[in-house]
Amino acid sequence: MSGDLAVRDLVVLYRDDDGSVATAVDHLDLDVATGEVVALLGPSGSGKSSLLRAVAGLEPAAAGRITWDGEDLAGVPAHRRGFGLMFQDGQLFGHRDVAGNVAFGLQMQRVPARERAERTRELLDLVGLAGFAHRAVSTLSGGERQRVALARSLAPRPRLLLLDEPLSALDRALRERLADEVREALVATGTTALFVTHDHDEAFAVADRIAVMDLGRLLQVDTPPRLWQSPATRRVAEFLGYEAFVADDGGPVARALAAGVARDGGGAPLLAVGPASLEVADDGPLVATVRAAGFRRGVVELAADVEGVGEVTLVERTAGRSGAGDLPRPGTSLRLRPVAGGVARVG
Amino acid sequence: MSAVAWPRPGRALPGRWRPGRAAAWGLAAAVPLAFLGVFFALPVVGLVARGFWTDGALDLSGFADVMSRPHTWRVIGITLGQATVGTAVAVVLGVPGAHLLYRTRFRGQGLLRGLVAVPFVLPTVVVGVAFRSVLGGNGPLAFLGWDGTFAGVVAALVFFNYTVVVRTVGAFWAGLDPRTEQAARALGASPARAFWSVTLPALAPGIASAASIVFLFCATAFGVVLVLGGVGYGTVETEIWVQTTQFLDLRAAAVLSVVQLVVVTAALWVAGHARRRREQALTRVPEAVPPLALRGPQAKAGDRWAAGVTGAVIVVLLGLPMASLVVRSLHTRDGWGLGNYAALDRRGFGLGASGWEAAATSLRVAVDATLIAVVVAGLVALIASRRPRTRGLRRAVGALDAVVMLPLGVSAVTVGFGILITLNRPFGLDLDLRASPMLLPIAQAVVAVPLVVRTVLPVLRAIDTRLHEAAAVLGASPFRVLRHVDWPVAARSLGLAVGLAFAVSLGEFGATSFLVRPESPTLPVLIYRLIGRPGADNLGTAMAASVLLAGLTAVVMALAERLRGTQGSDV
Numbered sequence: 001m002s003g004d005l006a007v008r009d010l011v012v013l014y015r016d017d018d019g020s021v022a023t024a025v026d027h028l029d030l031d032v033a034t035g036e037v038v039a040l041l042g043p044s045g046s047g048k049s050s051l052l053r054a055v056a057g058l059e060p061a062a063a064g065r066i067t068w069d070g071e072d073l074a075g076v077p078a079h080r081r082g083f084g085l086m087f088q089d090g091q092l093f094g095h096r097d098v099a100g101n102v103a104f105g106l107q108m109q110r111v112p113a114r115e116r117a118e119r120t121r122e123l124l125d126l127v128g129l130a131g132f133a134h135r136a137v138s139t140l141s142g143g144e145r146q147r148v149a150l151a152r153s154l155a156p157r158p159r160l161l162l163l164d165e166p167l168s169a170l171d172r173a174l175r176e177r178l179a180d181e182v183r184e185a186l187v188a189t190g191t192t193a194l195f196v197t198h199d200h201d202e203a204f205a206v207a208d209r210i211a212v213m214d215l216g217r218l219l220q221v222d223t224p225p226r227l228w229q230s231p232a233t234r235r236v237a238e239f240l241g242y243e244a245f246v247a248d249d250g251g252p253v254a255r256a257l258a259a260g261v262a263r264d265g266g267g268a269p270l271l272a273v274g275p276a277s278l279e280v281a282d283d284g285p286l287v288a289t290v291r292a293a294g295f296r297r298g299v300v301e302l303a304a305d306v307e308g309v310g311e312v313t314l315v316e317r318t319a320g321r322s323g324a325g326d327l328p329r330p331g332t333s334l335r336l337r338p339v340a341g342g343v344a345r346v347g
Numbered sequence: 348m349s350a351v352a353w354p355r356p357g358r359a360l361p362g363r364w365r366p367g368r369a370a371a372w373g374l375a376a377a378v379p380l381a382f383l384g385v386f387f388a389l390p391v392v393g394l395v396a397r398g399f400w401t402d403g404a405l406d407l408s409g410f411a412d413v414m415s416r417p418h419t420w421r422v423i424g425i426t427l428g429q430a431t432v433g434t435a436v437a438v439v440l441g442v443p444g445a446h447l448l449y450r451t452r453f454r455g456q457g458l459l460r461g462l463v464a465v466p467f468v469l470p471t472v473v474v475g476v477a478f479r480s481v482l483g484g485n486g487p488l489a490f491l492g493w494d495g496t497f498a499g500v501v502a503a504l505v506f507f508n509y510t511v512v513v514r515t516v517g518a519f520w521a522g523l524d525p526r527t528e529q530a531a532r533a534l535g536a537s538p539a540r541a542f543w544s545v546t547l548p549a550l551a552p553g554i555a556s557a558a559s560i561v562f563l564f565c566a567t568a569f570g571v572v573l574v575l576g577g578v579g580y581g582t583v584e585t586e587i588w589v590q591t592t593q594f595l596d597l598r599a600a601a602v603l604s605v606v607q608l609v610v611v612t613a614a615l616w617v618a619g620h621a622r623r624r625r626e627q628a629l630t631r632v633p634e635a636v637p638p639l640a641l642r643g644p645q646a647k648a649g650d651r652w653a654a655g656v657t658g659a660v661i662v663v664l665l666g667l668p669m670a671s672l673v674v675r676s677l678h679t680r681d682g683w684g685l686g687n688y689a690a691l692d693r694r695g696f697g698l699g700a701s702g703w704e705a706a707a708t709s710l711r712v713a714v715d716a717t718l719i720a721v722v723v724a725g726l727v728a729l730i731a732s733r734r735p736r737t738r739g740l741r742r743a744v745g746a747l748d749a750v751v752m753l754p755l756g757v758s759a760v761t762v763g764f765g766i767l768i769t770l771n772r773p774f775g776l777d778l779d780l781r782a783s784p785m786l787l788p789i790a791q792a793v794v795a796v797p798l799v800v801r802t803v804l805p806v807l808r809a810i811d812t813r814l815h816e817a818a819a820v821l822g823a824s825p826f827r828v829l830r831h832v833d834w835p836v837a838a839r840s841l842g843l844a845v846g847l848a849f850a851v852s853l854g855e856f857g858a859t860s861f862l863v864r865p866e867s868p869t870l871p872v873l874i875y876r877l878i879g880r881p882g883a884d885n886l887g888t889a890m891a892a893s894v895l896l897a898g899l900t901a902v903v904m905a906l907a908e909r910l911r912g913t914q915g916s917d918v
Contacts, residue, residue: 015736026788056816056820057819057820058816058819058820060736064770077819077824078816078819078820079819079820079822079823079824079825079827080822082822083820084821085816085820087816087817088814091811091813091814091816091817093814093817093818093831093832094836095835095836096835103823104823105821105822105829106816107831108818108821108822108823108827109822152821153820153821156821156822162820237590320463324904
């Protein structure tokens with residue numbers, strides 16, 4: 001099934017219970033090509049869920065158009081759009097067992113029972129829940145519920161699958177593992193998908209392209225590596241985790257940092273420095289003072305004040321350290337050099 | 348790649364307005380509104396208007412006249428006093444019961460919960476007779492001298508409403524996060540201190556909600572007061588009955604109806620307010636309830652208190668009247684035996700029917716009333732559970748929700764008498780509805796609708812909107828969302844709703860006393876006729892008929908609970 005989603009000049013209003021109206025989506029354009037997985041990345045309240053709900057047909061568009069394969073979807077109710085939607089908390093049907101949940105969409109399409117059972121089994125295999133068919137959904141763990149929800153949304157072969165923060169209710173380890181599994185399931189089924197998240201790692205793990213959204217508008221749409229290496233604006237760079245910005249004025253600090261920019265074509269006036277940008281090197285061109293140090297998962301994290309740059313997080317390997325007493329003390333001086341490809345040029 | 352072809356979004360209409368859907372919802376709203384309009388609003392307004400409309404002109408002098416009578420103020424005072432004291436006692440006794448039955452666990456708890464619920468569905472006339480058997484004549488508590496007094500009536504009202512407090516507060520309590528209290532304990536509060544300063548304030552919305560409902564029931568109680576209150580003891584409700592049936596003073600009755608409406612509206616407003624706060628406050632915490640701890644090192648003072656108070660309530664307040672009723676029904680002039688039950692076979696002089704015939708009439712009427720009540724209330728609950736997008740529609744839904752609660756508080760006597768006098772030529776049509784055998788079940792359904800709505804609506808409201816959306820996105824049309832998402836969930840509460848409607852109908856007395864045909868009384872009417880007659884035999888037969896009526900109700904409720912149990916697992 002082929003088709004492309006096109007969103008043109010879309011406006012979605014958000015009505016609060018007290019009747020006040022806010023603009024959730026503000027004259028936004030977006031394209032999703034067949035078979036592509038696009039992540040909508042943005043802070044909470046940026047309007048990404050409203051955009052998703054408008055595409056699903058659950059929220060009316062105040063202005064603009066949403067088309068599928070060139071056909072305007074205005075006035076097409078949610079149940080006739082042929083899109084799938086996966087919620088943050090699954091929203092499984094409590095009165096149906098696992099198989100009953102997965103088969104729901106097929107039942108709505110009046111697929112014959114035998115075919116339904118076969119497809120259900122196939123999907124449960126795909127999400128690693130073979131043998132769970134007759135379990136009550138109330139007995140499932142959070143991760144299992146989300147797998148069932150994924151299988152349920154994939155079962156009717158949606159033309160487009162919309163995922164609304166499907167993993168954010170789960171703990172970190174599970175989230176990371178499931179993000180990869182979701183990617184695999186989407187690729188294996190060739191599903192076109194729009195994936196809403198506020199978690200960068202999730203977006204980078206799942207998507208072919210990432211659309212960064214803020215205040216109802218798209219700031220940048222790009223592939224993960226290009227987004228990481230060339231954020232379009234300082235706001236995008238900040239949202240991605242870049243901490244300090246240095247004007248590319250030809251000075252010594254700027255020249256030293258520019259060595260860390262991958263594929264540097266020059267031109268953009270701002271260099272962005274983040275946690276993965278600098279490393280300790282005795283002959284490094286940059287000078288820094290340690291402000292604080294602490295252990296993280298597998299690494300030591302230092303907050304350092306880099307001369308001419310500002311406060312930046314440094315990540316070092318834990319190996320060789322015996323304990324908290326062995327960490328660099330605040331006030332210690334360090335020399336740093338940029339990591340190849342670790343510095344971004346903004347603009 | 349796809350085996351399933353997606354239907355092309357063909358019959359799509361531009362914009363959001365879909366006439367078919369709008370018409371369907373309009374019809375769903377029209378049925379209950381028309382029903383309540385014709386069989387509730389019209390009779391009540393008609394009756395009240397008749398009191399204020401003399402010689403073709405509006406005449407409000409009745410107000411000044413009736414309100415200047417000292418007797419009126421006495422009646423209002425008694426009504427408010429009785430409702431206030433009854434509510435207070437029910438709350439004080441009910442809160443420990445809620446703790447015991449909903450915040451601890453022990454063997455036999457389910458049975459106890461069921462037992463405690465029995466009084467609420469008992470016919471009011473039966474409750475009255477049961478308390479007379481305890482307090483009056485040679486009853487076990489006759490020495491208190493409470494027969495025919497304020498205290499006796501209040502005791503019966505508490506008996507009747509205890510379970511309302513236990514259930515409402517208990518359900519609320521079960522949803523409270525116990526960690527707040529644990530945090531208070533960790534900060535150094537004693538168990539008692541933690542209860543008074545943390546748990547009780549948190550329970551306030553639940554208690555307020557229960558109290559306002561109980562107040563409503565107490566203020567409009569009819570059968571209990573009529574049977575127990577004796578001569579000279581009157582509330583607004585019984586006074587309306589006396590004024591209409593004995594003195595034929597419609598003006599006074601109309602004024603009193605308005606007074607009652609004001610009291611009821613105030614109580615409903617408080618109830619609605621508390622309910623909103625409760626729905627906001629409720630965050631469900633699936634945490635294991637601790638076992639009851641009465642002895643040993645784990646013993647809790649709170650549990651002991653709760654068990655002691657609840658034990659006493661169950662034995663003295665709930666158990667004694669029921670036991671006494673059964674015992675006295677087995678006592679005849681010639682000693683112990685089934686003579687009173689045998690007398691149910693006989694048609695006493697002027698009674699119109701035998702006990703068995705009356706029971707059959709009651710059951711027949713109850714089936715019809717239940718059917719009507721469940722359909723009307725089901726539609727109301729369905730509409731009231733929707734959350735429309737536009738503000739106007741949302742307000743309309745809220746208004747519907749409030750309006751259908753009115754029959755709960757408007758005197759059933761007013762409804763019954765109103766139906767009797769307004770439906771002889773409704774809307775000027777040459778049609779006498781009073782002759783219709785459906786009038787009685789319809790009137791009883793009017794009384795039952797609010798209770799059924801209150802049973803089904805919370806269940807429907809608890810369904811997450813996103814569950815509807817999930818179904819819609821999976822391809823379910825609005826109708827199929829109702830069929831596959833709402834219906835399976837609502838069906839679980841349907842058993843209870845049916846049982847409740849049936850029980851209300853079986854026990855209904857206020858409206859029934861006006862609308863029943865003299866030659867075919869229902870069981871409560873027959874019981875009232877029997878106790879109004881002199882002679883120990885008649886009283887004995889009334890006791891036996893009361894046991895029969897209570898038994899019928901209990902069987903119906905037990906079946907309803909079973910029906911609920913077989914419908915799928917818990918959410």
